[in-house]
Structures are given as C-alpha cells and as structure tokens.
Amino acid sequence: MTYRPTVGILHPGSMGAAVAACARPNAEHVLWCPEGRGQATVERAEEAGLEPVSSLGDLLAKADVVLSLCPPAAAEDVAQAVADHRFAGVYVEANAINPERARRIAELVGTTARAVIDGAIIGSPPVGSKRTRLYLSGAESAVALVEGLFSGSAVSTPVLGTEIGQASALKLAYSSYQKASRVLAAVAFGAARAHGVDDALLDVAGKRQGSYLVETGYIAKTAARAWRWGPEMDEAADMLSAVGLPDEVLRAVSQTLARWDDSKGLAELTPDEALDRLTRP
Missing domain, CATH: 3.40.50.720 (NAD(P)-binding Rossmann-like Domain)
Structure with missing residues (x-):
C-alpha cells in the first residue's frame, strides 16, 4: 500500500x-x-x-x-x-x-x-x-x-x-531582481507622468522587447502586494549584506514599497491611483 x-x-x-x-x-x-x-x-x-x-x-x-x-x-x-x-x-x-x-x-x-x-x-x-x-x-x-x-x-x-539555505537563497536572488524591477518601473513611469511624457515613455519602452515599463497595469498590482513584497526585499538585502554585497538598493526598494502599505488587497486600484499614493511621504 x-x-x-x-x-x-x-x-x-x-x-x-x-x-x-x-x-x-x-x-x-x-x-x-x-x-x-x-x-x-x-x-x-x-x-x-x-x-x-x-x-x-x-x-x-x-x-x-x-x-x-x-x-x-x-x-x-x-x-x-x-x-x-x-x-x-x-x-x-x-x-x-x-x-x-x-x-x-x-x-x-x-x-x-x-x-x-x-x-x-x-x-x-x-x-x-x-x-x-x-x-x-x-x-x-x-x-x-x-x-x-x-x-x-x-x-x-x-x-x-x-x-538548508539553498532554496531560500534562490528565492531571494530571483525575487530581488523581479520585484525591484517592478518597483523601478513604477517610479520611472511616475516621474514621466509628472512631466507629461508618460505616453512618450511607453512608446520608447514598447520598442524594447520584454520591458516592464510597458506593463503599466502591474503598477497597481505592485501597490496591492507591497505589504508582502517590502519585507521580502528586506530579507533579500540581509542576504546580500551577509555575503558582502551592497544592500542599499534593496533597502531603498523596501522603503519605496512601504509607501503602499495601506494599499493591501485593493484589487480595483488603478495605475494612476497607485502612483498618487506613491507620491505621498
């Protein structure tokens, strides 16, 4: 049996x-x-x-x-x-x-x-x-x-x-890039929007295959998941620090995500609404 x-x-x-x-x-x-x-x-x-x-x-x-x-x-x-x-x-x-x-x-x-x-x-x-x-x-x-x-x-x-630790290292090595890239894309789009060149940014990014910058719908998804992603970036930063690698970039990503802490579970959030929340201190 x-x-x-x-x-x-x-x-x-x-x-x-x-x-x-x-x-x-x-x-x-x-x-x-x-x-x-x-x-x-x-x-x-x-x-x-x-x-x-x-x-x-x-x-x-x-x-x-x-x-x-x-x-x-x-x-x-x-x-x-x-x-x-x-x-x-x-x-x-x-x-x-x-x-x-x-x-x-x-x-x-x-x-x-x-x-x-x-x-x-x-x-x-x-x-x-x-x-x-x-x-x-x-x-x-x-x-x-x-x-x-x-x-x-x-x-x-x-x-x-x-x-023990191999699987955890793989997870954070992957997610530190994947999730930090999403946050950087949101910040870049927010900067372009503030200066009225967001459509031009989408046009430029659209000419590059696989750019997160064209996936503006993911900005709101990132905001709704920030409560979970932020601590994960802190974990990834701790991993980098433990092996002598710079951790400042991921610390900053975590601090950026913290601005969206009150967006947990807001599935109906629009990209513009998410970016408005991101501009608040």
Whole structure:
C-alpha cells in the first residue's frame, strides 16, 4: 500500500491554500487551523478542500508534514509555535526568508522534528492552468516525501541539494531582481507622468522587447502586494549584506514599497491611483 501522509498548512493565504490543495490527491488528509484566522482565509481554505482542526496543537499532533507559508516577518514566530508543541514530523519552511533565518528555523524546529526542509516557491498560485515550482533543499529522505506529495500535480518540486539555505537563497536572488524591477518601473513611469511624457515613455519602452515599463497595469498590482513584497526585499538585502554585497538598493526598494502599505488587497486600484499614493511621504 502506498504511504499517504497527513499534511498541515500554516497559514493558507492565496498561495498556501492553492499549494496545499495540490497535495490532496497524494495525502491522507490536508489540515488547517481556523483559530484566529479571518473570514477570507476560511473561504479560501474551504474552496481548496482543506479540513479544519480545532487548534494548532491538534494539527501538529496529526500531521506528518507541515508546510509553513506565511509573511516573511512571521516565519520565526510560526516556527517557534511549532517547536513549542514539539512537532515530530517533517517541517517545510517555504517562506521568503534569507538563508541565515532558514538555518535558524531549522535548528529551532529540528530539536524535535524528524527533518526540516528549506523550500522556495517561485511562480503564481497553482490554480486553473497555472503551475508553480516548489524548490527544495534538505535531507534526501524528507525531500523525497515532499516530492511524492506533489507528484502529478501543478506543483513541480526541483531539488537543489541537501544544504538548508539553498532554496531560500534562490528565492531571494530571483525575487530581488523581479520585484525591484517592478518597483523601478513604477517610479520611472511616475516621474514621466509628472512631466507629461508618460505616453512618450511607453512608446520608447514598447520598442524594447520584454520591458516592464510597458506593463503599466502591474503598477497597481505592485501597490496591492507591497505589504508582502517590502519585507521580502528586506530579507533579500540581509542576504546580500551577509555575503558582502551592497544592500542599499534593496533597502531603498523596501522603503519605496512601504509607501503602499495601506494599499493591501485593493484589487480595483488603478495605475494612476497607485502612483498618487506613491507620491505621498
């Protein structure tokens, strides 16, 4: 008989719920804890077919594998709560954090856990026809268990190696460029708009293949995601500083994103409205 582990997800945002749903065909149960969560999270979990449990302790007692997907700033607090319950299964730290923090979490949870895996999600939430990648690094047997969970699903699981921190480094190396470029495009377009040359900028950028400057609709999307992207840029800056690379650019990107902190979840925001918010100190 094929082994079907029970999975727990902490805490199912749009990405976490979609990834957890992809594990359902290969898992015995996919659990989550509604305690302290908002109505939007409850609805996401129900739509994804996740099974509610009464408490975090109940989830950790039942789960063989736990996936941690939360805002970067909360990653260690979540890990501490898991460690306090002496979780004994496989813990997948899949947050956008720097390698040093990933190693600290591995040491913290690893005192009782069977294994801690460093994970990095790159891509959109795997819903509809979209696919995503969950990069893994850690002990081979534990990594193989997670690979099996997502076999045949919209989540592919490339393995980077056995070292904790490799997946986290890949995530931040990629996102530091991809997300900082989006912010720079918004700032450049805002400067052009302020001087009445935004149409001319679009014309110039349109002649260059793949320029973010022509994707003005993404300015509003960047504003709505700034609350999450800003801390991620701080994590990326910490990673650069730790290896002797300049971190000032990403610190500045984080400070720019902070101007959009009050735009969280504003899906109907227009590019002009987003730029107006960006000009406020």
